[in-house]
Amino acid sequence: xxxxxxxxxxxxxxxLLFSIDVDAQWNIPAGEKDKKAPTEATVDMALKGKTLYxxxxxxCHQVPKTTNLKPPAPTDLGxxxxxxxxxxGETFFQTFxxxxxxxxxxxxRLSEDEVWDIVHYLGTFRAGSTIDLASVQQDLxxxxxxxxxxxxxxxxxTNAGVPAGDVKVLFSVxxxxxxxxxxxxxxxxxxxxAVSFPNDLPGDKSGxxxxxxxxANQDRFGKKEVTKTVNWATVLHVExxxxxxxxWGTDTPLWLLFIYFGITIGVWLGIIYVVFQILKIxxxxx
Amino acid sequence: xxxxxxLNKIVTDLTKPIKNHRWFMLWILFLLSVMGFGLFGxxxxxxxxxxxxxLTDYISxxxxxxxxxxxxxxxxxxxxxxxxxxxxxxKWITPIARIAELIAVGFAMWAGLIIVFDMGRPERxxxxxxxxxLQSPITWDVTVVMTYVTISILLYLLPLIPDMPFLKKTMTDxxxxxxxxxxxxxxxxxxxxxxxxxxxRSIKVLAVLIIPVALAIHTVTSWLFAMTPRIGWDSxxxxxxxxxxxxxxxxxxxxxxxxxxxxxxxxxxxxTDFHFDKMGKLLVLLMLVYLYFNINEYIVPxxxxxxxxxxHILNLFVxxxxxxxxxVQICGMILPLILFLFKRMRKPLPxxxxxxxxxxxxxxxxxxxxxxxxxxxxxxxxxxxxxYLIYWPNWVEWSITMMAIAGAILIVTILAKLFPIMPIWExxxxxxxxNEEMNEFEV
Numbered sequence: 001x002x003x004x005x006x007x008x009x010x011x012x013x014x015x016l017l018f019s020i021d022v023d024a025q026w027n028i029p030a031g032e033k034d035k036k037a038p039t040e041a042t043v044d045m046a047l048k049g050k051t052l053y054x055x056x057x058x059x060c061h062q063v064p065k066t067t068n069l070k071p072p073a074p075t076d077l078g079x080x081x082x083x084x085x086x087x088x089g090e091t092f093f094q095t096f097x098x099x100x101x102x103x104x105x106x107x108x109r110l111s112e113d114e115v116w117d118i119v120h121y122l123g124t125f126r127a128g129s130t131i132d133l134a135s136v137q138q139d140l141x142x143x144x145x146x147x148x149x150x151x152x153x154x155x156x157x158t159n160a161g162v163p164a165g166d167v168k169v170l171f172s173v174x175x176x177x178x179x180x181x182x183x184x185x186x187x188x189x190x191x192x193x194a195v196s197f198p199n200d201l202p203g204d205k206s207g208x209x210x211x212x213x214x215x216a217n218q219d220r221f222g223k224k225e226v227t228k229t230v231n232w233a234t235v236l237h238v239e240x241x242x243x244x245x246x247x248w249g250t251d252t253p254l255w256l257l258f259i260y261f262g263i264t265i266g267v268w269l270g271i272i273y274v275v276f277q278i279l280k281i282x283x284x285x286x
Numbered sequence: 287x288x289x290x291x292x293l294n295k296i297v298t299d300l301t302k303p304i305k306n307h308r309w310f311m312l313w314i315l316f317l318l319s320v321m322g323f324g325l326f327g328x329x330x331x332x333x334x335x336x337x338x339x340x341l342t343d344y345i346s347x348x349x350x351x352x353x354x355x356x357x358x359x360x361x362x363x364x365x366x367x368x369x370x371x372x373x374x375x376x377k378w379i380t381p382i383a384r385i386a387e388l389i390a391v392g393f394a395m396w397a398g399l400i401i402v403f404d405m406g407r408p409e410r411x412x413x414x415x416x417x418x419x420l421q422s423p424i425t426w427d428v429t430v431v432m433t434y435v436t437i438s439i440l441l442y443l444l445p446l447i448p449d450m451p452f453l454k455k456t457m458t459d460x461x462x463x464x465x466x467x468x469x470x471x472x473x474x475x476x477x478x479x480x481x482x483x484x485x486x487r488s489i490k491v492l493a494v495l496i497i498p499v500a501l502a503i504h505t506v507t508s509w510l511f512a513m514t515p516r517i518g519w520d521s522x523x524x525x526x527x528x529x530x531x532x533x534x535x536x537x538x539x540x541x542x543x544x545x546x547x548x549x550x551x552x553x554x555x556x557x558t559d560f561h562f563d564k565m566g567k568l569l570v571l572l573m574l575v576y577l578y579f580n581i582n583e584y585i586v587p588x589x590x591x592x593x594x595x596x597x598h599i600l601n602l603f604v605x606x607x608x609x610x611x612x613x614v615q616i617c618g619m620i621l622p623l624i625l626f627l628f629k630r631m632r633k634p635l636p637x638x639x640x641x642x643x644x645x646x647x648x649x650x651x652x653x654x655x656x657x658x659x660x661x662x663x664x665x666x667x668x669x670x671x672x673x674y675l676i677y678w679p680n681w682v683e684w685s686i687t688m689m690a691i692a693g694a695i696l697i698v699t700i701l702a703k704l705f706p707i708m709p710i711w712e713x714x715x716x717x718x719x720x721n722e723e724m725n726e727f728e729v
Binding site: 247248249250252253256257260263264267268270271273274275277278279280281282283284285 | 419420421426429433436437440443444447473474475476478480481484485487488491492495498499502
């Protein structure tokens with residue numbers, strides 16, 4: 001562990017030195033500057049971009065508009081100064097390709113669409129932007145009812161007691177490695193959305209499975225998540241490898257049992273025969 | 287083997303050494319003091335745990351298990367001489383068959399005990415019987431060791447029975463307990479034709495029975511290693527490789543015992559140069575077969591140098607175990623093999639000295655088989671102290687192993703003091719003395 005930390009510190013130190021040394025000039029090819037996003041920004045794109053930003057950019061650039069770092073600290077990407085001096089195309093290029101120095105490119109880690117989502121998110125901080133993320137974000141309540149009849153999972157979305165319609169709900173079931181999507185359903189005017197539990201899905205040894213219900217667009221409707229255990233899955237039959245008669249098990253394979261006792265008993269019968277013969281010597285003395 | 291010996295002479299010659307106690311007590315005292323030191327070592331090990339030995343997590347089979355294979359190996363000679371050669375009707379083994387059987391009994395019994403010494407919690411041996419899985423070679427080994435000891439004891443005991451009347455008649459001034467033993471072990475022997483029939487048939491049954499059991503005991507011992515996929519042990523010829531090696535070790539041990547008994551018991555007339563010559567030739571044959579298996583065991587993987595194997599093979603050939611490896615191969619096998627080709631070297635004294643080299647070589651050969659493989663753990667050895675990966679036994683293991691060797695010799699010594707070292711009746715038969723003459727024997 002200690003070694004790892006030292007290696008880390010050395011690499012980090014080198015990176016720091018390197019970054020100061022080559023805080024390269026931004027060489028943005030001419031064509032890139034005027035590049036436009038493939039589509040108009042939507043609320044959902046900006047919301048997605050926000051999530052991506054928090055995951056990938058925040059560590060250096062902080063939450064937009066909240067920082068007052070001095071150069072050479074990374075730029076506040078939500079600042080008026082930044083947004084007015086760059087076009088969408090420039091921001092895209094800077095994010096996607098980086099400058100080969102302190103700002104690494106995200107090409108290969110994020111798709112072009114994802115980077116555009118980030119650009120759209122930053123666009124919401126521009127003066128005159130029509131998208132107001134604060135007003136569209138909601139924190140809905142989520143309830144789940146199970147209907148034995150037809151094995152239906154019913155989700156109810158409400159906003160402060162009022163049914164929330166037109167909200168996509170993601171239904172999934174927990175597996176060994178990750179979750180398996182059962183379906184996505186939109187809530188109706190009453191806030192209801194439902195999917196059926198398949199009748200051929202394997203569960204555990206007693207037929208239990210854990211279902212997970214959450215909003216498909218968590219950026220917009222909140223991160224509520226409901227998990228419930230249902231007994232609708234098929235019973236899983238897993239043979240316990242150590243319970244069978246096998247070389248690796250606790251019960252001896254029959255062929256081995258037969259050979260072992262066959263040989264051992266055979267040999268000991270010979271020994272017992274000889275012992276009886278010895279005892280017979282006295283009897284036949286005359 | 288010149289002129290015929292009289293029954294009276296045979297009985298006198300063979301019973302005299304067991305009446306004469308000169309040097310005997312001193313020898314016993316020596317063996318007991320060696321064992322006493324070993325006992326001290328064992329008590330140290332029991333109180334302080336296996337940590338007091340040089341054994342580690344990685345090298346957990348050190349001198350003890352090497353010693354165990356050596357003991358089992360040496361014990362195997364009883365089967366070859368008294369059973370295989372006996373059934374083949376080879377006559378010259380008559381005076382040495384009992385010596386071979388004595389070595390078999392003594393060493394097989396202590397082989398079982400060495401396993402106990404290798405355990406930090408010996409009382410857990412019971413768990414083998416309570417929870418033992420038949421899938422494990424350890425269970426097979428425990429079974430076969432017990433069976434072999436039993437058959438060896440019977441095979442030692444059976445030819446003793448017709449000797450008992452001679453002992454009763456000649457050992458009149460022996461202590462009462464001794465007389466009692468002779469009386470019990472005679473099982474009412476009077477020498478009737480019916481009794482001879484029984485004894486000969488029983489010996490034959492055991493002689494046949496012991497061949498597969500003896501092969502099994504050493505094959506299973508080899509399987510304790512070969513049933514694992516570890517480098518150096520993962521070999522298909524380990525069974526026969528061990529068995530032939532065992533015959534070499536046991537044959538040499540018999541040669542030493544022959545020399546010691548023929549000299550101290552004054553039996554040069556019975557164990558003659560002829561017998562040493564024959565044993566020498568037998569050892570040449572055995573060592574040739576053993577050499578052949580050695581070539582297969584080391585040259586074949588050495589030629590291929592498979593990844594993983596190469597570390598092990600190079601370690602033995604040129605690495606830190608090379609000195610020991612080449613010493614045992616050359617001094618314990620190749621040189622003795624060449625020397626025994628010369629008639630002069632098959633005379634008693636040189637034969638005995640060469641045999642000592644073979645036995646010492648055989649002991650360390652087992653060490654070479656056991657330890658170097660363990661010095662290369664099969665799993666990644668991270669953050670392990672360097673000294674954990676190199677093994678050399680400390681005084682605890684040495685003293686306990688010495689106790690085992692002294693203990694086996696003690697059994698041989700005591701039995702050779704209680705009973706004649708050769709079967710009187712069989713020697714008499716060889717000299718053309720009839721059963722009737724023997725039955726009528728009086729001092």
